[in-house]
Amino acid sequence: MFALPSLKATRIRKTVVVLAATLVSLGSLSAFADDHPTKVGFVYVGPVGDHGWTYRHDVGRLAIEAEFGDKVETTFVESVGEGADAERVIRKLAADGNDLIFTTSFGYMNPTIKVAKMFPDVKFEHATGYKRADNVSTYSARFYEGRAVIGTMAGMMTKSNIIGYIASFPIPEVVRGINAFTIAMRKVNPDAEVRVVWVNSWYDPGKEGDAAKTLIDQGADIITQHTDSPAPLQIAQERGVIGFGQASDMSAFAPDAQLTSIIDDWNQYYIDRTKAVMDGTWESVDVWHGIDSGLVGFAEYGPAVSEDVKAAAEVIKEGIIDGSIHPFQGPINNQAGEEVVAEGEILDDGVLLGMDYYVEGVQGSLPK
Amino acid sequence: MISLQPRQQPSKLMGLLAPLLALLLTVLAGLVLFALLGVPVGQGFYAFFIEPVSSVYGLSELGVKAAPLIMIAVALSVGYRSNVWNIGAEGQLILGGICGGAVALYFYEVDAWYVLPLMMLSGVLGGMLWAAIPALLRTRFNANEILTSLMLTYIAALLLSLLVHGPLRDPDGFNFPESRLFHAAATLPNIMQGTRLHIGALVALLLVVVTWVLLSRTLLGFALKVNGQAPRAGQYAGFTQNRLIWFSLLYCGACAGLAGLFEVAGPIGQLLPTISPGYGFTAIIVAFLGRLHPVGVVFAGLVMALSYLGGESAQISLNLPVAVTGVFQGMLLFFLLAADVLIHYRLVWRRTGVAA
Numbered sequence: 001m002f003a004l005p006s007l008k009a010t011r012i013r014k015t016v017v018v019l020a021a022t023l024v025s026l027g028s029l030s031a032f033a034d035d036h037p038t039k040v041g042f043v044y045v046g047p048v049g050d051h052g053w054t055y056r057h058d059v060g061r062l063a064i065e066a067e068f069g070d071k072v073e074t075t076f077v078e079s080v081g082e083g084a085d086a087e088r089v090i091r092k093l094a095a096d097g098n099d100l101i102f103t104t105s106f107g108y109m110n111p112t113i114k115v116a117k118m119f120p121d122v123k124f125e126h127a128t129g130y131k132r133a134d135n136v137s138t139y140s141a142r143f144y145e146g147r148a149v150i151g152t153m154a155g156m157m158t159k160s161n162i163i164g165y166i167a168s169f170p171i172p173e174v175v176r177g178i179n180a181f182t183i184a185m186r187k188v189n190p191d192a193e194v195r196v197v198w199v200n201s202w203y204d205p206g207k208e209g210d211a212a213k214t215l216i217d218q219g220a221d222i223i224t225q226h227t228d229s230p231a232p233l234q235i236a237q238e239r240g241v242i243g244f245g246q247a248s249d250m251s252a253f254a255p256d257a258q259l260t261s262i263i264d265d266w267n268q269y270y271i272d273r274t275k276a277v278m279d280g281t282w283e284s285v286d287v288w289h290g291i292d293s294g295l296v297g298f299a300e301y302g303p304a305v306s307e308d309v310k311a312a313a314e315v316i317k318e319g320i321i322d323g324s325i326h327p328f329q330g331p332i333n334n335q336a337g338e339e340v341v342a343e344g345e346i347l348d349d350g351v352l353l354g355m356d357y358y359v360e361g362v363q364g365s366l367p368k
Numbered sequence: 369m370i371s372l373q374p375r376q377q378p379s380k381l382m383g384l385l386a387p388l389l390a391l392l393l394t395v396l397a398g399l400v401l402f403a404l405l406g407v408p409v410g411q412g413f414y415a416f417f418i419e420p421v422s423s424v425y426g427l428s429e430l431g432v433k434a435a436p437l438i439m440i441a442v443a444l445s446v447g448y449r450s451n452v453w454n455i456g457a458e459g460q461l462i463l464g465g466i467c468g469g470a471v472a473l474y475f476y477e478v479d480a481w482y483v484l485p486l487m488m489l490s491g492v493l494g495g496m497l498w499a500a501i502p503a504l505l506r507t508r509f510n511a512n513e514i515l516t517s518l519m520l521t522y523i524a525a526l527l528l529s530l531l532v533h534g535p536l537r538d539p540d541g542f543n544f545p546e547s548r549l550f551h552a553a554a555t556l557p558n559i560m561q562g563t564r565l566h567i568g569a570l571v572a573l574l575l576v577v578v579t580w581v582l583l584s585r586t587l588l589g590f591a592l593k594v595n596g597q598a599p600r601a602g603q604y605a606g607f608t609q610n611r612l613i614w615f616s617l618l619y620c621g622a623c624a625g626l627a628g629l630f631e632v633a634g635p636i637g638q639l640l641p642t643i644s645p646g647y648g649f650t651a652i653i654v655a656f657l658g659r660l661h662p663v664g665v666v667f668a669g670l671v672m673a674l675s676y677l678g679g680e681s682a683q684i685s686l687n688l689p690v691a692v693t694g695v696f697q698g699m700l701l702f703f704l705l706a707a708d709v710l711i712h713y714r715l716v717w718r719r720t721g722v723a724a
Contacts, residue, residue, distance in 0.1 A: 047690065078689070079690045081645040082640060083644065083645060084564075084634075084636050085645060085676075087635065088429050088432075092681075095425075110549060171543070171544055354542040354543045367530075367533065
């Protein structure tokens with residue numbers, strides 16, 4: 001079973017919430033007393049075995065099953081293209097009587113909105129998009145907060161001062177991650193630079209691995225990635241360099257190389273939203289939470305991480321949680337060395353959502 | 369003992385029966401596969417082959433999925449019959465989508481009748497332009513069109529990516545790589561209310577008829593076939609080979625470009641970094657499965673489309689992995705190639721002489 005160890009802790013916490021919720025619903029004698037299970041559907045962009053993005057969503061799906069047992073029924077469709085096929089799959093899940101449908105990739109935004117109009121009684125949750133409706137929520141996580149933590153670690157640990165960054169598509173989400181990483185890295189090591197290779201795919205182990213090789217050949221001694229397969233880390237392990245995992249704990253693929261990994265932890269969110277549908281309290285929301293909410297987690301530190309690096313990483317984590325540190329706090333310079341964010345200023349969410357430039361310290365130009 | 373005996377003449381009957389035999393064997397092997405996966409065989413069969421087309425909406429989606437496959441495959445078969453191996457229909461489709469989509473975005477919110485026809489024209493020309501490159505390289509420099517057309521596909525995909533990340537990006541879209549949604553006058557009219565079945569399905573059928581007439585009733589069609597089967601005979605008969613190459617590639621470019629435009633102006637409704645799940649490549653399989661015959665291509669296109677819908681349905685109702693779709697498509701090809709042996713050979717029961 002893939003059920004995570006952390007589930008146990010959440011289950012205790014959940015039991016309290018469930019008890020409280022039960023008392024509330026007993027009071028209102030909710031009309032939701034029918035006994036057929038709540039159906040929850042998932043649309044995945046990759047295969048569940050990608051060990052990255054889709055895998056973590058599927059772990060979230062299993063967490064729903066573990067939490068509610070036979071009170072829920074979950075289904076998923078994997079490797080659904082972000083073109084004409086998405087609408088058919090989403091619509092089919094809706095027509096099949098799913099009460100709640102999670103569409104877990106940006107490209108499903110317009111199809112989700114379209115199908116949601118046809119099925120006003122079905123609740124939809126779209127990951128990483130910006131269009132909402134009465135029955136469509138959006139949710140995402142501030143992964144850039146995690147990038148600030150690993151950027152700090154990379155800045156302290158690099159010897160060649162070259163970090164290799166394997167990126168998927170030049171969309172704001174990815175650019176934001178590169179920038180947050182670079183800003184944090186340059187704070188502890190102003191001489192370090194980030195080299196980006198775009199592979200134009202979210203999941204392509206072959207290309208990702210080749211990109212890692214290229215970057216290592218160019219002198220990178222730390223590899224990080226915004227793509228979903230463990231291939232870059234495997235290459236790092238083979239070549240004796242270090243790096244960071246993506247989306248899930250990838251230490252099984254690179255026991256020596258993985259320093260830590262930013263973990264997408266949707267479990268609690270998925271459980272809460274399913275509960276809300278069961279209770280009839282579901283409302284359309286826009287969720288964009290970070291480390292403090294648990295949506296952004298971390299894998300255990302690897303063997304190569306020294307105590308002072310661990311301590312520095314923890315300081316950043318704590319600072320982000322208590323609000324004393326913000327990954328996009330000025331002064332921030334762009335690549336030309338011009339100040340784009342003044343001392344003391346913090347970039348607002350609007351700018352972060354549409355971020356389309358590199359900060360100082362990133363080599364190369366952003367593909368447009 | 370069964371043994372194979374060469375036939376005097378290739379069997380026409382087996383040529384027609386082989387695809388059916390392959391389909392039958394695929395279904396049977398599929399049922400065995402279901403049984404091995406622990407799925408009740410009847411349920412598996414129902415989920416994969418019946419359920420997707422058991423409703424009007426399901427049938428309409430079959431049409432949506434099959435239309436681009438048929439449009440491209442029917443055009444590919446023209447070229448394949450005359451030994452012109454265009455592997456780059458996917459790229460031609462993408463260019464059609466780009467050119468047609470660009471027109472839609474240029475006339476954004478211009479509510480006029482001419483927008484859609486202009487988009488179609490632009491899509492057709494875009495596809496032809498992309499196909500003209502391998503045609504030129506082949507006729508001028510004798511460069512192999514298999515390689516050039518295939519490589520141009522990757523260029524087309526990157527060109528699309530470049531455009532939706534830059535000039536054609538939705539200005540209100542938070543810099544996400546996709547265009548604006550096309551306005552009503554730039555989207556295809558639906559044939560059936562409440563479905564996504566668009567006029568592309570009718571155009572696909574029209575192209576089937578046109579291609580059939582072309583191949584069987586015109587001199588050009590005859591020249592194409594002769595060039596394929598006996599190029600030298602064709603030359604003696606005075607057919608210019610270069611002209612046939614140009615025609616085959618441009619015809620396919622036009623059809624694929626139009627199919628691409630139909631995708632972006634129909635089910636998708638905007639330009640995205642990827643507009644096709646590989647229709648241009650799948651169409652190659654469809655063309656061969658359909659025996660390079662326009663009517664065969666229609667059936668092959670429907671079968672191939674059904675395998676995608678069936679795969680989705682099997683995932684939803686039986687929790688089977690998506691790989692089942694690929695396995696089915698692979699088995700279909702495998703059995704088709706195996707069954708093709710029967711066109712040139714016959715099975716005979718040979719009694720080994722051990723009468724004791």
